[in-house]
Amino acid sequence: MGDITRFGISIDSDLLDSFDRLIAQKGYQNRSEAIRDLIRATIVEEKMDAGHEEMVGTVTMVYNHHVRDLADKLTEHQHQHHHQVISALHVHLDAHNCLEVLVLRGSSTDIKQIADELLGVKGVKHGKLFLTSATPEHH
C-alpha cells in the first residue's frame, strides 16, 4: 500500500448532489471510500478488457438434473478445464433442481469462454458469470 495522497476535484454541484444521494443509498460513510471503489472497479474493468491479466470468476448456474445427460455434460466440461475450474459447490435445491457455483481462475478470455460453454449447455435454466481481478488494487 502506498502513501495516502489528497487531491481536489472540481465538479458540478448538481452532479455532486446526485453522487452524494447515490453513495448514501449504498451505505458509504464518505465520498473518499466511494471514489476509491469507483477507481478500483474501473481498473478491474480495464484488466478484463486486456484479457491476459490473471482473473478469478464464479459461475452460478441452476439446472434440472433430470434433463438427459445434462449433469454428465457439465461435469465433462469442468474436467476438460480442470486447470481453470478450481472449486465447485453443488446444492440439491429440491427434487429436480440443482444449483452449482464454480470458481475459475485464469485469463478473462479463458474464463469467459468456459462460462459461455457451461451456460450454453442445453437445459441450464439460468446462470451468470461474475469476474474480478485476482490481484486487486490496494485499499
Ligand code: NI
Ligand atoms: Ni443436485
